[in-house]
Amino acid sequence: MIKRNTVFAVLIGILSMTGMALADETPPSPTMWYWHNWSDHDGISHMTRCPIRDFDLKTMSKPAGPQWQNRLKEGPAQVIFTVQPAHWNGVWHPDPKVQWIIPLKGSWYVTAMDGHKVVMGPGEVSLGEDQLSRKDQQGRIGHDAGNVGVGPVELMVIQTDETPTSDQPCRFK
Template sequence: MAQAADNNPTKPLRSYQHLWTDTNGISHVARCPVSNFFLKSMSPPAGPQWQDPMEPQTATVMMTVQPRHWNGAWHPDPKPQWIIPLKGRWWVRAMDGTRVEMGPGDILFGEDQDVRPMTDGPYKGKKGHDAGNVGDDEVTLLVIQSANPPERNKPCRYH
């Protein structure tokens, strides 16, 4: 039986984690809303779906599989990149100590390329972020690396 069309659908609200760098070269993680959706068909006659497109850019798309018990150690992301876990759970810790765990369907935008080593505190000498797998399984990630340069001190710049 066909479902009746919703003539007044509610605009969705989604979010992503943004690993960003401040003007002092310290990385942080912010939870960012995504709310600029509009209804449009991606390819008529397909029905409309909520979309919030970004500016066009050159990007490399890859899938990675982190082995069981993978530990990323402290490092900056190689390029601004979107990371979407497909299978398993992993975590990221910024230089300010903020730690987030992500699983399938969560989204992280890693933009900590312009970091500087910490001068004191528990992460003295560290820069970028620390990361690792949660549990005993491999973690499969979809990674979309942008050719655009990183931007400093702009948390939640995609919304």
């Protein structure tokens, strides 16, 4: 007859080899990603894919269970919902404020002055921070943005009171 402790030890070993965790074990901290549209010291905008990693496992409101949270910065913000009509194109322009942009429906693109174009769909996140960009020889400033496809695009925009920076890609972690 096999002892219960032996079976339990074998089960733990199998779970650890397969990467599975026991229910009461804390899962590893997650990594999320966002696109950062930032400007360098020459005033040229760039798109960089950035990780968010500094999560804490805690409740937002008791008695709700804990969830991974990363509070980037406290401060005033304004939430704006936008619906860009079909075939919308924003032409070259800088973001009005440091702002987080999350597509809710449809896909849109952002092209930085360095030529890097990123297409984003529902659930992807972009940080617009190209206010310090300057016109280049082609007359471009900031970024070009527009809809992908034939339908409208719904976005949630969270404008912050952050001061724009230069030469700091991925400054929020």
